[in-house]
Amino acid sequence: MKRYVAPSICYAFAVTLWLLSIYCENRSLALADLKTLTGDDVEGAIRWSNYGFGAFAVSCFATAIGSWLMPWFKSWERVAFAVSVTLGYTLLAWFVTILLI
Helix, strand or coil: CHHHHHHHHHHHHHHHHHHHHHHHHHHHHHHHCCCCCCHHHHHHHHHHHHHHHHHHHHHHHHHHHHHHHCCCCCHHHHHHHHHHHHHHHHHHHHHHHHHHC
8 A cells, every 4th residue: 555655646736836837827817807907016927837737747757657656557657647738738728727817
């Protein structure tokens, strides 16, 4: 059972970061939606968007690390799983962003 602890922690960390990235993108869109944009609002929107992308990128790496630590995966299965989950995250983030806009 101990061999499943590290991958589970990585996956939990990845999901948490993914949710954080959605929050950051929502915050960015909220700042960019104002009727009167000032320079500070634009800079804040860009900064929050960068935070969101950073959290999303790290969540993809955490997912890849978690799948690499899974004991029953062979090496090619680990790579395929990591790529498929990363693409799944990307599509999900894209759909959520489209729905929010």
